[in-house]
Amino acid sequence: MTSSDELQKRRSSAVARGVGSVINSYVDSASGGTLTDVDGRRWIDFAAGIAVTNVGNSAPRVVEAVRAQVERFTHTCFMVAPYESYVAVCEQLNALTPGGFEKRSALFNSGAEAVENAVKVARHATGRSAVVVFDHAYHGRTNLTLALTAKNMPYKHRFGPFAGEVYRVPMSYPLRDGGLDGATAATRAIETIEKQVGAENVAALLIEPIQGEGGFVVPAKGFLPALRTWATAAGAVFVADEIQTGFCRTGDWFACQHEGVEPDLVTLAKGMAGGLPLAAVTGRAELMDAVHVGGLGGTYGGNPIACAAALAAIETMRELDLAGAARRIGTVLGDRLRAVAARDPRIAEVRGRGAMLAVEIVTPGTLTPDPSATAAVSAACHAAGLLTLTCGTYGNVLRFLPPLVISDDDLARGLDILDAAFG
Numbered sequence: 001m002t003s004s005d006e007l008q009k010r011r012s013s014a015v016a017r018g019v020g021s022v023i024n025s026y027v028d029s030a031s032g033g034t035l036t037d038v039d040g041r042r043w044i045d046f047a048a049g050i051a052v053t054n055v056g057n058s059a060p061r062v063v064e065a066v067r068a069q070v071e072r073f074t075h076t077c078f079m080v081a082p083y084e085s086y087v088a089v090c091e092q093l094n095a096l097t098p099g100g101f102e103k104r105s106a107l108f109n110s111g112a113e114a115v116e117n118a119v120k121v122a123r124h125a126t127g128r129s130a131v132v133v134f135d136h137a138y139h140g141r142t143n144l145t146l147a148l149t150a151k152n153m154p155y156k157h158r159f160g161p162f163a164g165e166v167y168r169v170p171m172s173y174p175l176r177d178g179g180l181d182g183a184t185a186a187t188r189a190i191e192t193i194e195k196q197v198g199a200e201n202v203a204a205l206l207i208e209p210i211q212g213e214g215g216f217v218v219p220a221k222g223f224l225p226a227l228r229t230w231a232t233a234a235g236a237v238f239v240a241d242e243i244q245t246g247f248c249r250t251g252d253w254f255a256c257q258h259e260g261v262e263p264d265l266v267t268l269a270k271g272m273a274g275g276l277p278l279a280a281v282t283g284r285a286e287l288m289d290a291v292h293v294g295g296l297g298g299t300y301g302g303n304p305i306a307c308a309a310a311l312a313a314i315e316t317m318r319e320l321d322l323a324g325a326a327r328r329i330g331t332v333l334g335d336r337l338r339a340v341a342a343r344d345p346r347i348a349e350v351r352g353r354g355a356m357l358a359v360e361i362v363t364p365g366t367l368t369p370d371p372s373a374t375a376a377v378s379a380a381c382h383a384a385g386l387l388t389l390t391c392g393t394y395g396n397v398l399r400f401l402p403p404l405v406i407s408d409d410d411l412a413r414g415l416d417i418l419d420a421a422f423g
């Protein structure tokens with residue numbers, strides 16, 4: 001087999017430099033909680049393709065459903081000739097997402113596309129244009145979603161000008177806002193909105209219930225409910241971006257459920273189809289159905305193979321109780337991270353929920369971010385065969401997103417590597 005070194009050489013003369021990779025090893029195969037590279041090395045997977053393979057790679061039901069679908073038909077375009085699996089995925093999403101009200105869904109290909117469409121729906125339904133987003137937010141890499149995303153490097157740098165009518169307000173970030181309680185942090189955000197945007201101009205308030213790329217920032221309790229209440233009073237659409245937090249990752253089907261928050265619209269992608277590209281906007285029927293026929297869609301959105309995979313992935317989550325699995329992983333991982341934090345003063349905080357946990361790394365005794373120590377720990381993990389990711393506005397957060405089907409053995413081995421990587 002071609003070695004990773006050879007593939008790396010071919011890559012550098014074939015693939016655009018702007019597309020990066022976390023590791024230089026090329027994948028040969030992958031399963032529940034591990035990847036095997038083309039050099040025959042086995043990796044323990046604490047990344048899950050960025051919270052995508054929650055059901056594991058090549059999950060048996062997903063493989064079976066994809067195989068059956070690919071033999072029946074591969075693509076007709078739902079806007080041309082519709083098929084059942086698209087409808088069935090929408091039914092599942094309407095039933096699973098928070099909120100007992102009547103819902104509708106529309107399917108797309110990527111998270112960014114789902115966010116773009118949630119903004120389209122909110123603007124169309126309200127007749128308003130302003131979109132409120134938060135510090136540290138990540139919502140994608142298309143032009144509108146780059147405007148919604150907070151961080152310059154590497155996402156936005158020299159890619160502007162960006163879409164207008166986007167307003168950024170302070171997030172609840174307990175480690176870095178002096179531990180403001182949720183209600184106070186919400187008041188701070190709301191005052192900014194009312195002064196700088198005007199409540200009556202806000203089409204959508206868009207928020208990740210736990211921030212992903214921004215650093216696994218968990219807002220203080222009460223922050224999300226207070227914003228939800230404000231949005232209702234303001235006539236603004238409350239959009240929860242659950243693209244990274246969704247599909248059992250945080251120990252519930254969706255992270256909003258933890259505080260009983262019912263968003264008007266939810267954006268979904270990553271974990272929903274076992275690794276196939278599929279995304280969705282799900283939400284209140286009166287908002288979704290406000291859009292004229294033909295106003296939403298796309299050539300590939302809700303591709304039949306991706307829909308078959310999503311139905312199989314959702315069935316797997318239900319059958320294996322992967323929300324429960326995420327809570328168990330969270331306990332084991334969290335205990336170990338707290339033990340490491342107790343001896344290593346570089347760890348300012350262990351945070352997250354369920355199987356979405358992270359540590360924020362600083363210069364001991366301060367809150368000064370230490371991205372180089374973070375990179376060094378991550379590199380030590382990689383050298384020992386554990387695939388981990390970093391994130392955070394300051395590049396100083398080491399995050400853990402194991403597949404929810406990871407075996408106890410692989411989880412324990414991964415934790416031993418992680419523990420040793422802190423030295």
Ligand SMILES: *Cc1c(COP(=O)(O)O)cnc(C)c1O
Nearest residue numbers: 110111112138139140212243244
């Ligand atoms: C990954 C992500 C996106 C963008 O999804 P893509 O499929 O990469 O376009 C949007 N929002 C959040 C919260 C994400 O984690």
